Amino acid sequence: MTKFLFSKVIILLLFTTNIQAYRFTSDFLNGFYWQSFPVQMQIFVNENSQGSLLSSLVNQAVNAWESEVGREIYSVPTSYNVGSSFGNNIRWSKNFAAETGFDPSSTLAVTTRRTSGTYIGQVEVVLNAEFPGMLTNSGQILYRTILHELGHVIGLDHSEVSQVVMASSLTSATSLQGDDSLGVNAVVDEALYRQSIGFTSELSSSDEKNSPAACGSVDLGGGDGGGLPNILLSLFLGFILILSPKVLRPTRNFFPDQLT
Numbered sequence: 001m002t003k004f005l006f007s008k009v010i011i012l013l014l015f016t017t018n019i020q021a022y023r024f025t026s027d028f029l030n031g032f033y034w035q036s037f038p039v040q041m042q043i044f045v046n047e048n049s050q051g052s053l054l055s056s057l058v059n060q061a062v063n064a065w066e067s068e069v070g071r072e073i074y075s076v077p078t079s080y081n082v083g084s085s086f087g088n089n090i091r092w093s094k095n096f097a098a099e100t101g102f103d104p105s106s107t108l109a110v111t112t113r114r115t116s117g118t119y120i121g122q123v124e125v126v127l128n129a130e131f132p133g134m135l136t137n138s139g140q141i142l143y144r145t146i147l148h149e150l151g152h153v154i155g156l157d158h159s160e161v162s163q164v165v166m167a168s169s170l171t172s173a174t175s176l177q178g179d180d181s182l183g184v185n186a187v188v189d190e191a192l193y194r195q196s197i198g199f200t201s202e203l204s205s206s207d208e209k210n211s212p213a214a215c216g217s218v219d220l221g222g223g224d225g226g227g228l229p230n231i232l233l234s235l236f237l238g239f240i241l242i243l244s245p246k247v248l249r250p251t252r253n254f255f256p257d258q259l260t
């Protein structure tokens with residue numbers, strides 16, 4: 001327990017003193033974690049024709065994250081399902097606003113993590129099929145989005161560093177950057193430690209367990225470079241996302257099993 005508290009203090013020190021760094025999701029900071037690795041996920045599509053591209057890109061992104069950690073952290077079958085999603089999943093939405101509450105013209109995807117006891121109980125990644133280029137992966141936009149959302153799945157929040165995969169707005173980066181690598185190694189190390197001691201979050205029996213963490217990934221159409229106005233705008237919108245009650249405490253109809 002002492003070691004855990006020590007590691008938590010270190011995490012909090014890093015979190016509060018070095019803003020130019022990766023961040024953990026609030027549920028992870030509150031002691032919730034994946035019970036075991038790899039995290040089992042499934043791919044869902046609306047039509048068969050969408051399956052092979054999505055499956056290929058998800059597995060490419062999985063390999064990218066895992067190569068930074070040197071171990072298996074996600075398990076996603078190359079096969080895919082057609083129809084309604086369940087369990088830990090990554091899926092398309094053709095009706096993004098109604099299903100997530102986010103603006104479909106500026107939001108590429110939303111990841112929701114629900115807790116169960118002291119563990120992460122379910123995660124869902126909803127991809128915006130209405131956003132131009134997403135279904136066809138034009139300019140690698142779908143791949144870059146998936147790479148970003150898988151970071152949320154494992155417990156990374158938006159980094160304070162710009163031009164990294166876990167930045168709050170989509171960057172031109174098509175591969176994980178140094179800060180992303182530091183982040184995933186830190187979150188996986190901490191999760192493995194909690195698993196090894198059977199750590200229980202102080203909040204596991206409180207109402208907090210019904211407050212899933214969610215993150216919207218926003219694209220501002222800045223393209224390569226961005227420029228100062230775009231950077232300022234992205235920080236501003238990111239702040240809104242972070243402060244939004246819908247982001248911090250999505251209502252129950254935000255839960256994937258209550259979506260149609």
Ligand SMILES: [Zn+2]
Nearest residue numbers: 158215216217
């Ligand atoms: Zn995000």
